[in-house]
Amino acid sequence: xxxxxxxxxxxxxxxxxxxxxxxxxxxxxxxxxxxxxxxxxxxxxxxxxxxxxxxxxxxxxxxxxxxxxxxxxxxxxxxxxxxxxxxxxxxxxxxxxxxxxxxxxxx
Ligand SMILES: [Zn+2]
Ligand SMILES: [Zn+2]
Numbered sequence: 001x002x003x004x005x006x007x008x009x010x011x012x013x014x015x016x017x018x019x020x021x022x023x024x025x026x027x028x029x030x031x032x033x034x035x036x037x038x039x040x041x042x043x044x045x046x047x048x049x050x051x052x053x054x055x056x057x058x059x060x061x062x063x064x065x066x067x068x069x070x071x072x073x074x075x076x077x078x079x080x081x082x083x084x085x086x087x088x089x090x091x092x093x094x095x096x097x098x099x100x101x102x103x104x105x106x107x
Contacts, residue, residue: 012037012040012055013053013054013055013062014035014036014037014040014042014049014054014055015035015036015037015054015055015056015057016033016034016035016036016049016054016057016065016074016075017033017034017035017036017057017073017074017075018031018032018033018072018073018074019031019032019033019034019043024071024072024073025071028045028046028047028050028067028070029045029046029047030045031045031046031070032044032045032046033045033046033049033070033075036057046070049065049070050065050066050067050070051064051065051066052064052065053065054069054075056075056076056077056079056080057074057075057076058076058077058080059076059077059079059080059083061077061079063076063077063078063079066078068081
């Protein structure tokens with residue numbers, strides 16, 4: 001499979017996730033993050049990757065790892081921090097509205 005081989009060798013921006021056995025509340029020097037890419041073996045302590053570029057797990061956009069992001073199990077960008085919550089709330093509201101509309105549809 002030449003396509004797969006090519007993909008394996010492609011350079012990428014790491015998408016970080018907290019290593020199993022580590023807690024988000026651990027200190028920046030002890031907790032380690034690893035790249036989610038199945039072909040990538042990169043991992044580093046949080047303070048080593050602070051300020052480095054990473055790929056957001058949620059939107060796939062490049063962003064810079066902040067202290068805030070590194071306190072999460074799955075670091076993601078600021079847009080997603082705000083956006084995801086809003087989207088979830090909106091989706092929740094919409095589904096409630098839909099259900100209500102169906103329920104009251106007979107009126
Ligand atoms: Zn990687
Ligand atoms: Zn994002």
